[in-house]
Amino acid sequence: MERKKIITRAAARIGIIGVLLILAVRIAPLGWAVGGLYPTTLHGDAVTGVRRDTSLPRGDCSHCHAMHGAPGGMGDFALWMENTNQLCFTCHSGSSRRETYRGSIEYESSIHEDDFLVRWPGPEPPARMEPEAKGKCVNCHTPHGWGDLDGLIPSLLFKREESLCLGCHRLAGPAQKEIETQMAYQFTHQINSRQMAGRHTAGEEMIPSTFSLQGRHVECADCHNVHVHTGVLHIRGTNQASGILKGVSFVEADYGMMPDTFPTFQPRDETFNIQFEYQLCFKCHSYWAYGSFPPFLSSGGGQETDQSIEFNPNNESSHNVIQAPNLNGRGEFVNGWRWDARMHCSDCHGSDNERDPQGPHGSQLQFLLKASWNVTTGQSSEDTSGHLCFLCHDFITYAQDADNRNTGFSRNNGQDNLHGFHSRRENNVAGRPIACMDCHSKIPHGINRLALLVTRTDNARYLGGTVLLRESDVPNWGPSGNWDKSDCTVECH
Numbered sequence: 001m002e003r004k005k006i007i008t009r010a011a012a013r014i015g016i017i018g019v020l021l022i023l024a025v026r027i028a029p030l031g032w033a034v035g036g037l038y039p040t041t042l043h044g045d046a047v048t049g050v051r052r053d054t055s056l057p058r059g060d061c062s063h064c065h066a067m068h069g070a071p072g073g074m075g076d077f078a079l080w081m082e083n084t085n086q087l088c089f090t091c092h093s094g095s096s097r098r099e100t101y102r103g104s105i106e107y108e109s110s111i112h113e114d115d116f117l118v119r120w121p122g123p124e125p126p127a128r129m130e131p132e133a134k135g136k137c138v139n140c141h142t143p144h145g146w147g148d149l150d151g152l153i154p155s156l157l158f159k160r161e162e163s164l165c166l167g168c169h170r171l172a173g174p175a176q177k178e179i180e181t182q183m184a185y186q187f188t189h190q191i192n193s194r195q196m197a198g199r200h201t202a203g204e205e206m207i208p209s210t211f212s213l214q215g216r217h218v219e220c221a222d223c224h225n226v227h228v229h230t231g232v233l234h235i236r237g238t239n240q241a242s243g244i245l246k247g248v249s250f251v252e253a254d255y256g257m258m259p260d261t262f263p264t265f266q267p268r269d270e271t272f273n274i275q276f277e278y279q280l281c282f283k284c285h286s287y288w289a290y291g292s293f294p295p296f297l298s299s300g301g302g303q304e305t306d307q308s309i310e311f312n313p314n315n316e317s318s319h320n321v322i323q324a325p326n327l328n329g330r331g332e333f334v335n336g337w338r339w340d341a342r343m344h345c346s347d348c349h350g351s352d353n354e355r356d357p358q359g360p361h362g363s364q365l366q367f368l369l370k371a372s373w374n375v376t377t378g379q380s381s382e383d384t385s386g387h388l389c390f391l392c393h394d395f396i397t398y399a400q401d402a403d404n405r406n407t408g409f410s411r412n413n414g415q416d417n418l419h420g421f422h423s424r425r426e427n428n429v430a431g432r433p434i435a436c437m438d439c440h441s442k443i444p445h446g447i448n449r450l451a452l453l454v455t456r457t458d459n460a461r462y463l464g465g466t467v468l469l470r471e472s473d474v475p476n477w478g479p480s481g482n483w484d485k486s487d488c489t490v491e492c493h
């Protein structure tokens with residue numbers, strides 16, 4: 001840093017213009033950036049531009065750099081402040097115009113300020129070498145504006161969209177939580193797809209159409225607000241949004257008393273605090289974003305279904321992403337799960353490699369699942385103990401012949417386990433052993449019927465081509481623990 005000290009001292013003698021000339025020669029791309037792009041940035045603009053000293057026009061370099069002969073110029077590059085974050089805070093102590101940045105207090109408790117590894121690694125722009133680089137705004141932003149072949153990069157950033165984040169969150173990058181590998185899996189959130197590039201803008205979140213049809217997109221910044229969030233992951237068994245999602249925009253869902261309908265939505269910008277993880281997902285995966293016309297899944301499998309309808313807490317059953325516990329003690333669970341737990345979407349959606357960081361970024365499995373789920377799940381001829389359901393539900397109870405288990409699908413006050421019983425039987429319509437999705441919904445989100453059970457009249461996406469229950473509805477829902485053969489009119493009975 002000796003060199004910068006010399007430059008700083010030189011500033012007093014030859015003035016800012018001289019320094020800038022020297023630096024412009026030293027750092028060629030910046031010379032171009034400052035010369036060409038600065039006036040087109042919000043900092044350099046004659047109307048919106050920076051202003052510290054009211055005697056100078058807006059956007060003047062001297063609001064940040066000391067002029068010849070003037071006092072100040074104490075920091076590197078003859079800046080008014082030694083610490084560039086303190087310089088930013090002189091004007092950015094409060095929240096920004098589009099609220100993505102919530103001010104210095106929130107920033108100072110965020111992980112990108114806090115973690116000692118937050119330091120731009122280069123090569124372009126060059127790696128930050130100064131000892132105090134950790135947590136600085138200038139790891140991601142340049143006050144002068146930076147360009148690429150498409151012109152000025154928005155929000156005074158050095159890189160566009162995911163290429164900024166992946167600059168650090170990549171293999172051999174400074175961040176330990178490496179996301180780049182997941183982005184290369186077969187199924188991803190398509191954050192890096194060319195088709196969705198350039199659609200995200202800061203401050204877009206109040207208008208549903210920005211997330212549907214031609215506007216449909218998803219970027220890291222749609223799910224993470226780097227100025228605010230912490231490094232605290234979600235707590236298993238709850239549905240609360242984690243520290244990692246703090247500060248992101250979302251939509252609130254207000255359900256009345258009706259099952260099987262979408263709620264009333266209220267979009268919330270970054271000034272609000274997200275409470276539940278699903279509120280983030282509903283920004284793009286609900287009626288709010290796309291009305292009655294859900295988009296087609298690019299991974300195949302037809303149209304999306306509306307998660308805000310499926311997880312309606314008034315439905316008879318659902319995984320408790322929103323719903324209050326309703327199993328009343330039934331069920332055999334593993335890995336610390338319980339009948340009265342709440343859930344996150346990301347408990348099921350995430351990488352299928354458990355060593356990867358959490359979150360629905362990418363998976364080798366369709367629908368970004370953490371483990372397999374298909375027509376073989378639960379079939380006695382296969383070992384499916386590693387499949388999705390058995391991350392939480394006891395394999396032996398549901399897919400092996402074991403009696404005296406605590407499951408509602410049983411007979412004689414719970415003594416005969418009908419799950420176990422059926423797992424040894426054939427689905428003689430399909431000519432193969434019975435599978436979980438012969439009775440339960442292929443999309444295991446929620447449905448307005450007991451225990452995610454499906455019948456033949458249900459939407460094909462929920463049936464997935466397999467169903468055992470033949471009638472339009474099951475005539476008697478057996479009381480839990482006392483089901484009888486006559487309750488289901490399937491061919492086998």
Ligand code: HEC
Nearest residue numbers: 020023024030034038043050060061063064077084138143
């Ligand atoms: C909003 C404050 C601000 C304004 C306005 C500003 N600069 Fe800077 N400038 C900085 C900061 C902060 C740095 C140090 C950047 C770093 O550490 O990466 C810097 C560094 C520089 C450098 C050193 C190269 C580098 O980026 O590392 C040059 C050259 C420069 N500024 C030129 C200019 C010129 C010319 C103008 C006016 C056209 C200008 N600056 C306006 C804040 C500003």
Ligand code: HEC
Nearest residue numbers: 042048049050051052063087088091097137141143155156
């Ligand atoms: C002298 C005051 C001043 C200083 C110092 C300053 N800014 Fe700004 N900044 C502004 C103003 C004014 C705007 C535009 C006003 C608005 O958005 O309403 C702005 C806008 C921005 C934007 C939004 C740009 C966009 O296109 O949306 C970013 C990002 C930003 N500043 C980052 C920084 C960083 C990083 C620093 C420190 C290196 C910094 N600013 C220092 C005054 C300042």
Ligand code: HEC
Nearest residue numbers: 088092096097098099100101112136137140155202221226
């Ligand atoms: C880890 C990278 C990173 C760091 C560090 C960072 N920012 Fe940002 N900043 C971003 C990204 C990404 C956006 C664009 C957000 C979007 O598109 O939704 C942004 C946007 C902004 C905006 C414009 C937002 C608006 O609402 O118009 C401001 C102002 C801003 N940052 C200021 C700062 C300041 C000041 C600091 C340091 C105190 C800082 N940022 C540190 C990545 C960063």
Ligand code: HEC
Nearest residue numbers: 115117118119120139164165168174175176177220224231
């Ligand atoms: C200059 C490097 C750098 C950039 C750029 C950067 N990050 Fe980070 N980020 C880090 C480091 C270092 C951590 C601390 C945890 C770690 O080592 O992974 C971190 C932590 C995080 C965390 C919390 C992870 C945890 O479990 O603690 C998230 C989420 C995150 N970053 C998202 C982003 C997003 C989104 C972007 C782009 C808008 C981004 N980061 C840009 C370096 C960076």
Ligand code: HEC
Nearest residue numbers: 278281285304305307319321343344345348367373442443
């Ligand atoms: C209990 C595990 C589980 C939970 C919790 C869960 N999902 Fe799913 N999700 C699945 C499975 C399994 C599939 C694949 C269904 C199939 O094979 O057709 C799926 C499919 C999807 C799909 C693609 C298919 C479609 O119909 O739209 C989306 C989008 C989706 N889930 C979003 C969500 C959201 C958003 C949440 C939280 C509000 C959530 N999921 C919670 C297991 C889960």
Ligand code: HEC
Nearest residue numbers: 162165169177179219220223233234242244346357358359
């Ligand atoms: C669709 C929303 C979404 C997108 C897009 C997204 N993330 Fe995440 N991310 C999440 C969720 C949800 C979590 C998990 C939070 C939790 O479990 O507490 C997460 C977790 C993380 C973590 C922490 C993982 C850990 O185990 O500590 C990092 C780092 C991260 N994301 C970075 C990124 C980066 C970089 C991008 C862009 C390449 C990105 N995310 C895109 C939703 C998203």
Ligand code: HEC
Nearest residue numbers: 187190217218222280281284297298299345349366367368
């Ligand atoms: C900003 C918008 C946005 C947000 C927020 C968002 N998604 Fe998505 N999601 C998308 C888009 C766009 C796709 C479609 C990508 C494609 O073309 O396959 C998608 C696809 C999916 C898929 C299907 C992937 C496949 O294999 O077909 C799942 C599952 C999913 N999202 C789950 C979630 C979950 C869980 C959350 C909340 C943690 C979430 N999404 C938040 C935009 C979003």
Ligand code: HEC
Nearest residue numbers: 317318319320337338339341347388389391392444451452
């Ligand atoms: C991440 C853990 C987890 C995974 C994976 C999971 N479940 Fe569950 N499941 C639970 C928990 C916890 C409950 C009890 C609380 C609730 O209803 O959410 C439950 C409840 C249920 C219920 C009763 C719902 C009701 O409201 O009556 C059924 C049926 C069910 N799960 C089937 C499945 C099937 C089939 C799969 C595999 C596709 C699966 N689950 C995957 C955790 C999980």
Ligand code: HEC
Nearest residue numbers: 330331378389393398399407408409422435436439451480
């Ligand atoms: C022959 C139809 C059928 C098959 C096959 C089936 N289930 Fe069930 N399952 C039911 C019925 C009926 C209930 C409702 C029990 C009640 O009344 O409480 C149920 C309830 C559940 C519950 C709620 C908790 C409990 O134990 O009562 C879970 C979890 C569950 N099933 C998981 C599975 C899994 C995992 C598979 C595949 C290994 C599977 N089921 C296969 C019919 C079936």
